[in-house]
Amino acid sequence: MTIGSIPLRFKVEIDPELCMLCGRCVENCSYGVYRMEGDKIRVNSRNCVACHRCTAFCPRDAISIYEKPTDYRSHPVWTREIREAVFNQAKTGKIILAGMGNVLPYPMIFDRLLLDACQVTNPSIDPLREPMELRTYIGKKPIALSLKEYPNGDADLLTKLSPNLQIETPIMIGHMSYGAISLPAQQALAKAVSRIGTFMGTGEGGLHESLYPYQKNIIVQVASGRFGVDINYLERGAAIEIKIGQGAKPGIGGHLPGEKVCADVSCTRMIPEGSDAISPAPHHDIYSIEDLKQLVRSLKEATEWKKPVFVKIAAVHNAAAIAAGIARSSADAVVIDGFRGGTGAAPVVFRDHVGIPIEAAVASVDAKLRQQGIRNEVSIIASGGIRQSADVAKVICLGADAVYIGTSALVAMGCRVCGTCNRGQCAWGIATQKPELTKRLDPETNAVQVENLIHGWTLELAELMGAAGINSIESLRGNRDRLRGYMLDEGLLNVLDVKTMGA
Amino acid sequence: MKVTTVTIDAKDLHYTPLNQRIRKAIAEGATKIVINNVLGQRFIGDGLRGDGVEITVNGVPGGDLAMFMSGPTIIVHGNADHAPGNTMDKGRVIIHGSAGDAVAHSMRGGCIYVRDNIGYRGGIHMKQYMEKRPIVVVGGSARAFLGEYMAGGLLIVLGLGGATPISEQGVGSGIHGGEIFVRGKVDDLCLGVGAKQMPVTDEQRAMIKPIIEDFAKCYGIDPAPLIASEFTRIAAASARPFASKYTWE
Numbered sequence: 001m002t003i004g005s006i007p008l009r010f011k012v013e014i015d016p017e018l019c020m021l022c023g024r025c026v027e028n029c030s031y032g033v034y035r036m037e038g039d040k041i042r043v044n045s046r047n048c049v050a051c052h053r054c055t056a057f058c059p060r061d062a063i064s065i066y067e068k069p070t071d072y073r074s075h076p077v078w079t080r081e082i083r084e085a086v087f088n089q090a091k092t093g094k095i096i097l098a099g100m101g102n103v104l105p106y107p108m109i110f111d112r113l114l115l116d117a118c119q120v121t122n123p124s125i126d127p128l129r130e131p132m133e134l135r136t137y138i139g140k141k142p143i144a145l146s147l148k149e150y151p152n153g154d155a156d157l158l159t160k161l162s163p164n165l166q167i168e169t170p171i172m173i174g175h176m177s178y179g180a181i182s183l184p185a186q187q188a189l190a191k192a193v194s195r196i197g198t199f200m201g202t203g204e205g206g207l208h209e210s211l212y213p214y215q216k217n218i219i220v221q222v223a224s225g226r227f228g229v230d231i232n233y234l235e236r237g238a239a240i241e242i243k244i245g246q247g248a249k250p251g252i253g254g255h256l257p258g259e260k261v262c263a264d265v266s267c268t269r270m271i272p273e274g275s276d277a278i279s280p281a282p283h284h285d286i287y288s289i290e291d292l293k294q295l296v297r298s299l300k301e302a303t304e305w306k307k308p309v310f311v312k313i314a315a316v317h318n319a320a321a322i323a324a325g326i327a328r329s330s331a332d333a334v335v336i337d338g339f340r341g342g343t344g345a346a347p348v349v350f351r352d353h354v355g356i357p358i359e360a361a362v363a364s365v366d367a368k369l370r371q372q373g374i375r376n377e378v379s380i381i382a383s384g385g386i387r388q389s390a391d392v393a394k395v396i397c398l399g400a401d402a403v404y405i406g407t408s409a410l411v412a413m414g415c416r417v418c419g420t421c422n423r424g425q426c427a428w429g430i431a432t433q434k435p436e437l438t439k440r441l442d443p444e445t446n447a448v449q450v451e452n453l454i455h456g457w458t459l460e461l462a463e464l465m466g467a468a469g470i471n472s473i474e475s476l477r478g479n480r481d482r483l484r485g486y487m488l489d490e491g492l493l494n495v496l497d498v499k500t501m502g503a
Numbered sequence: 504m505k506v507t508t509v510t511i512d513a514k515d516l517h518y519t520p521l522n523q524r525i526r527k528a529i530a531e532g533a534t535k536i537v538i539n540n541v542l543g544q545r546f547i548g549d550g551l552r553g554d555g556v557e558i559t560v561n562g563v564p565g566g567d568l569a570m571f572m573s574g575p576t577i578i579v580h581g582n583a584d585h586a587p588g589n590t591m592d593k594g595r596v597i598i599h600g601s602a603g604d605a606v607a608h609s610m611r612g613g614c615i616y617v618r619d620n621i622g623y624r625g626g627i628h629m630k631q632y633m634e635k636r637p638i639v640v641v642g643g644s645a646r647a648f649l650g651e652y653m654a655g656g657l658l659i660v661l662g663l664g665g666a667t668p669i670s671e672q673g674v675g676s677g678i679h680g681g682e683i684f685v686r687g688k689v690d691d692l693c694l695g696v697g698a699k700q701m702p703v704t705d706e707q708r709a710m711i712k713p714i715i716e717d718f719a720k721c722y723g724i725d726p727a728p729l730i731a732s733e734f735t736r737i738a739a740a741s742a743r744p745f746a747s748k749y750t751w752e
Contacts (some may be wrong), residue, residue: 088750098752225628226609230592231550231571255745270611270632271654276679276743280652284627285567285586285608294545294566298589301522302550302571348752422751 003087007070010048014041018062025054025063030427030437031420051418053427085348096349099421099431101248101342101385101407104352109359109488110391114501116482117467125466132462133472136402138239139164139308139332141376162332163308165219165239167402168197169458170473171392173450174337174383174404175221175241175312177203179256179265179277180344180421181410183210184441185430188413190214191447196454201241201404204254204279206268207233219310222299224253225279227269231302239332240299241310242292244283247341247358247384249350250314254279256344260424262433289325296329308332315339315361315384316354320368326378327369333379335404336361340385342407344431345422358384359398363496366399366478389460398496399478405454412453413446509533513562514540522549529553529575537561543584548572554593566603569596572613585622588615591637597721604646607639610656614638616718620666624648629681631655640718647671650737651695654680659711659718661686661729669693675737677745683737684711686729699740707736 012033014025021041026034031047034054048065055063072080081103088096118124125132140162148156173189180203187210193200194217201219202211206228211218220237222229234240245251256269256277266273286292296309311326312335313319319336326334338358343351362382369375382395383404392403411417414428421431429440465471468482476482484501485493493500509528513521521544528536534556541547541562548558548569556575560568568587569577576595579587585603588596588610596615604622607615612635620643627648629637637656644666650658653675660683662668669689676695684707689700712730719726 085752088752092750094750095748096752097749226590226611226630229571229590229609230611231552231573234550234571257746258743266632270635271630272632272680275654276745278652278654278677278679278745280628280677284624284651285589285605298546298549298567298570301519301546304523304526304550305519347749419752 003091005046006084006087007068007072008045009068010045010050011066011069012043012045012048012054013064013066014043015062015064018060020060020062022059024057024059028053028057028427030425030432030434049418049420049423050416051420051427052416056414095347097345097422098348098351098419099343099345099423100417100419101340102352103419106357109357109492109496110385110387110394112486112488113359113394113496113498114484114486115390115393115397115464115468116484118469122469124469125471127459127462127466130466130471132465133474134169134458134462136167136170136473137164138167138310138379138381138402140378143376163306164332165199165308166197167199169454169461170396170400170402171454171457172198172219172381172402172404173200173409174335174341174406175201175203175219175243176406176410177205177221177256178208178268179203179205179260179433181430182426182432182438182441183208183264184438184443185410185413185446186211187443188441188446188450189409190218191443192409192450192454193217195447195451198454199238202228202237204228204243205265206270207236208264208268212236222295223279224281224283225277227271227277227279230270234299234303234307237307239308239310240303241312241335242283242295242299242331243312244286244292245312245314245316245337246343247314247337247339247355248343249346250316250339250355251281252347252350253281260433265433289322289329292326293329296331300330310335310381312337312383314341314354315356315358317356319356319361320364323365323378323380324368324372324374327372327374328377331378333381333401334365335381335383336365337404338382338384341383342410343421358382358386358395360492360495362395362400363398363480363498367497370478389457389464392457393461393464393476394483396473396476397479397483398498401477408453409450412449413441506535507531507533508535508537510537510539512540513538513542513544516544518544518546518565522546522551525551525558529556535559541581545584546570548575548577551575569594572596582619583617588613588637588639591615592635599722601643606641607637607656607658610637610639611635612637614640614714616721617641617643618722619643621645624651626650626653626656626658626683628652628654629656629658631681638714640714641668642718642722642724644668644670648673648676648695650675650678650681650683650698652676653678653683653739656681657711657714658683659714660684661715661718663724663729674698675739678737678739679742680739682707684734685737686732686734688733689735689737694737697740698737700735700737703734703736708734 204223223243339355379401382400426432545565570589573592582600601619660668675698
């Protein structure tokens, strides 16, 4: 007896009273849900992924999509997802892959942290009339300055400063490769960051020549597959990031299937069209923390010590000790990617079960670096699950210098977090390389949306800081006094170094 | 073409000032650079450009020789440490001695000749694209995991001087492009997952002939017996070694 088909995930209904048979749903759906038959639109709900492309373009709001229209017998242990995974593996005997980030309902630490505000004893600041300093510098800071002073009051700086990135708001866009996302999507992000005065990452997909005009706002990535990496690429980047790991799949490599390696993707990755792009789990020239130092220094030496080098790791149990090693490797920043980070495709077992939340990882990394007196050696960039300006403020209070956003920037371009990135059929033209789909994005319009999002968050951040009587992001960084835990356990409060509410 | 030679004494010189002096010499038009007393300096020629420039290294360079290099030729009179030609793009590295682990790691183009032996993971994740096809020739033997994850390019191991070219396992684990030629026979037990051994065709033999001749010329060896030898070819059993591991949610 076969297992047969599993119950529908979504049910699509068209209200015949409202539908005017314009056919936009048929045109827009890239998953084959709709078809026109005579004077009727037929629906195949099984193909629906709830990406909402159809509802967004239906002029009459005639389409309704319902999740899980068929109930299983409810069971607290044998959830629908667990049962469906068993069905899948019983049929295939394979590892299950999926797109987007962690879907398990772990408690959100961010939502159990509360920010502070001034009342009476110290005045809050109105960002409308007072300057608020949101500009941040990413990179090494000298532990002390050595000056040569002259009798007339002039002074020369004798300390040699390391290159830093100047960002106008502590919000950057993380690494999403060309291949994982489309070229118009990358172009939109590049336009947005260059206008705001912040940065975006290339991911491990090389740098397409249409992004060269924005290269001074682009961080180029060197990952274990070394795709698209040559000296020209390294020299174009404003900074270089070594990717060791990723929050969505710590400890494993990546694998771009050959069908996504189209002519243009093959050109930027520098591999033949249609061939698989396999990124091994480790860098095979880094088997130790000493080897990491060698890779950091090789990149600096290749670019004549003019560029900051970042090292990105997934937030894992001993992230703090690893970050302390990174801080001693000549790296200029450590990027910590939490277990809620998104991805184009990851094994579900890794996405949902490996790694730790960004809040705990950043707090412990910051604490460890301070204990060892090396916090100035690296900036901390937090990524993976930053959803809103409050998360930015909270993670900075926990010790981060800046954040990377990923999913939220894609949502600003239309992404509905349907989690079907792996299929390469993205109806929004974001996670696909099919020309008929990627042309749905307009880099200019989408750039404005991404810019609006970061601008809005930056305004909110300034308001939050002002309310707390803080006029510089420097004074917010690591300022755990302005956080309180809301029903967090004592162990976690200790890790975060945050007091409970009321204390 | 006018040849301008610059000699650099690397005794007690850190790699950064050493590389700065190499860059400066090239910028000033040097076409031959001789570096004496090299002792463990890493990153020599890192990210260096300069078509037609020849650099002679007298001594033992440290790791990551010619990393990201794009153009010059480096001739080493001595052994090299790990990963010479790491992510190299263009140019030549000719080593009169042996080299360490991860020779030609992720190499994209150009060629590396090693007169004697190489360590573990030689040619790991080499790749090719369009006219860029990296070539590595090893005169002696290679340790385990040769050509692991190989995605493109050409590896040749000759087993000169009676050495067994390959006697350890994991050759071509995860190989999905490129090819490995080994003089003589390779025990099937040495092959990694996804690698397949097959006889060499006449066309393939003709393809490697000029490469072996060039290698032999660099070291003053008679190429005739090498070319006349039997070779085996190791390549990918499938272009998609991992495709059958996964299913979608």
